[in-house]
Amino acid sequence: MPVKMLAPADEAYNYPLLIKQLLLSSQRYAGDNEIVGGNNGKRYSYAEFNERVQRLANVLTEAGVKQGDTVAVLDWDTPRYLECFFAIPMIGAVLHTVNVRLPPEQVVYTMNHAEDDLVLVHDDFLPLIAKVKDDLKTVKGYIQLSDADAPPEAPLDTIGDYEGLLAAAMTEFDFPDFDENAIATTFYTTGTTGSPKGVFFSHRQLVLHTMALAATTSMNDNMQLLQSSSVYMPITPMFHVHAWGVPYVATMMGLKQVYPGRYEPAMLLKLYMTEKVTFSHCVPTILQMILSSEKASTIDFSGWQVLIGGSALTQGLARSALDRGIQVYTGYGMSETCPLLSTSWLPLDAADLELDEQVQLRTKAGRPVPLVNMRIIDNKGRFVKHNGEDMGEVVVRAPWLTQSYLKEPEKGNELWENGWLHTGDVGTIDSSYTLEIRDRIKDVIKTGGEWVSSLDIENLISKHPDVELTAVVGLPDDEWGERPHAMVTVRAGAQVDHETIAEHLQQYVKDGAIEKWAIPDTVTVVDEIPRTSVGKIDKKVIRQQIKS
């Protein structure tokens, strides 16, 4: 017998989940809160912001944008980018947030692949776009984004400049209803090989992600990341997974928001102080850059909460941040997951915990956010016990996962299996439901039927006082399947070889932190560990170098 169902969806009660509903609530809660632009110092009330979104919708429509079209944006982090976050999907078009840090040929590739119809482009990127414009096969027009009151002349034909067009546009726009499964946004993720792959999210997915984030960031007494008194400043580019979706949450809640433009430490610190920022999110390197900037030493960081994602928050960085008064937490997710899957979670008694435990809690990937179903599976696809020890691949179900890669569903074959999205991360979940990421599945070392985390070995090696940096990889072995091998850089003047490292690790064998057979077979000392173009350690190249 089937479940009893509501009548079909064309009935009056049907109310699709659309991004316009997030904007709807913003003005109710905002009061005197403003949206501030670090790019040009402009400040907008939420009433002005709402009007500007409507003006932008009129500008886009008059420029010929129709439902189903794609509108690309190349900009720094600005209030006008936030306007695009709303106006473009709200008219039924797709927002393509172009990764402006890609090499020019990849920018062109993504814009052609997404079939961008209209392009909003900042002065800083106009020369690039002017140069490649004949290669952009689907683009029908350009709008200039300028931080100057009098925009400089553009090096290509445009429909006009953003502020001029907005000023001339009608102030009201009646945003239509449509299917909540309409695609709202798309952007590209780059691996170490192959062309960038597009991910895409629907209105429904973004609304649900927003609601779950709102609950997550508000409901924990010890982690009040977003409250009505919060001041939010993203330090994750808006082209990167919609700045992790937090601008949608902050807008729905009507919070004061600060958009920093380009990420220059001096500007970030100035905005942090003058605007009294309470919550930000960034990758570890940005936090490191801020903390080590000269000006930072004189600043009081207490009251700043920072969610770290993109790559692992190390215990060392977490300590440095906590020492300076910054409340740091880990957020876990990826472009394919919209992105948030889990965050650090402080229990009720967190205030009583030792610093070591605090650091542990804050550096783990944490607990899944509401509506996310998360499991770990072994190499036979079986669910692994939540005992904090058994490792496996992290798989998830959630209402906001990319369905496939844009126009290339075959590339998503490895992404989706048996109804679960496979993250490619290897981790453990403990009895408190806390996820700890231990490795990438392609980096984990499969030796003698066991999985060994390359990161675990790296962490132990890096405790040797003479080791600067290390990377551990698995290489094929006839007897064991794979065996671990290490590459290290050494502090000036120090001498390190295989014996040094093996002896160093031996002490951890004694206390059970590592198995004897996880000690690397070889140690290669180098001047520099190979990195990818975006600065990540490149284990593919390391494998080749060790092998040769």
Place this chain on the structure above:
Amino acid sequence: MPVKMLAPADEAYNYPLLIKQLLLSSQRYAGDNEIVGGNNGKRYSYAEFNERVQRLANVLTEAGVKQGDTVAVLDWDTPRYLECFFAIPMIGAVLHTVNVRLPPEQVVYTMNHAEDDLVLVHDDFLPLIAKVKDDLKTVKGYIQLSDADAPPEAPLDTIGDYEGLLAAAMTEFDFPDFDENAIATTFYTTGTTGSPKGVFFSHRQLVLHTMALAATTSMNDNMQLLQSSSVYMPITPMFHVHAWGVPYVATMMGLKQVYPGRYEPAMLLKLYMTEKVTFSHCVPTILQMILSSEKASTIDFSGWQVLIGGSALTQGLARSALDRGIQVYTGYGMSETCPLLSTSWLPLDAADLELDEQVQLRTKAGRPVPLVNMRIIDNKGRFVKHNGEDMGEVVVRAPWLTQSYLKEPEKGNELWENGWLHTGDVGTIDSSYTLEIRDRIKDVIKTGGEWVSSLDIENLISKHPDVELTAVVGLPDDEWGERPHAMVTVRAGAQVDHETIAEHLQQYVKDGAIEKWAIPDTVTVVDEIPRTSVGKIDKKVIRQQIKS
């Protein structure tokens, strides 16, 4: 051109919104929190609670309950009722929360109308059910709910008693996925006339209502109703709109929950104190009952937050509560709306406000919760300005409104019009988006082309020191359409007539609080104002009495 759409919903990414996802997150956050029963003093960890939900699912399945069946519950407010909130919809059946306060013939009517297949019934209601069981046309079996360790013999054949059946059941149940538009719950709302009408809500609707409530109750610094440290005790019956849906929120957040059984002031106060309750919700009369109970005078109520709904929180009661340290707020909604539409909202500077302003903010219906679209329309269906003065009917769109009345969609013709649910309430919305309910649309007095709130006139009349209680109604008038007429009860020994009241109101005409033509044409003094069976002032009868 159509919007770009995700591929059809049978793809792997599809993840329906189901009540089981709310339960899924509960254990992640709960830690040592317990679910406490005031009925029998039992306490359950969230792990035990999760296991009991699975055991119950096995009991129901073995009792023959299939997807699409309806399972009725007649119980006081208990942890086992909360188990039913989850297990019954999670197996794909419909939970019918039977209003145990209805007269027996209406209980029978609703159970037949809902086509209940299985009935879970508390010892206190077994005699009633035993008496009417031959009239229950669709019921195939009964399960006894007992607070006693050794359940008394039931006066009818049962499948067994709840605890005994749970103890014998398997501990694991694999809850299936199904369409999120499957109906999860149903219950009946009673008007002053006609049979009770069934409303019904889907899994999707309840999940979205839960997410919006979680955001609403957590994100305001000055109204931290539900936080991870909160202790929740409902004082709104669980049969009444799922105790306003808050048990779903509290469970999703893994909070400590206290279910009080029957509502006896002594027990409520004892649980409040011993379990350190921080958040409750109830109708005004319950709060009044608690505050005026003898024991209450010695209790420290600071730290208790109470959301008031069902009928208006008067300024007088709000003052009394605030005086005692209780933070009171208004929640606005109705059975047809799942129920929550809006709540009081304290702005950031609330602490600086005078008591009068605090009372104003807390007694208004407040600001719509996220995802709710709310407008007021005039008698020609036009949107009314948000100026705090222009009155109109409150209409809403939201993802959690009943689609119609169960099996009687024709009764919902007045409910839905042009895609908006018509609440039947008349109110104003001011520039801060704050809703104030002014009257029921059937009670508002339409005179000379204007709408006059009967409640406004009542409020002014009730300020006369000799007036105890008053009700104002509109009666047909050849010249003006309708004219206002008042009925009053008078304090012992006092003399009041039409002239007294007219003179009293004259002062408010001077200061603009009332128009001259809103002064009632007649004043009828009575010993008692007519009330309905549930204690509400019965304006229908009052109209008849004044006319005659």
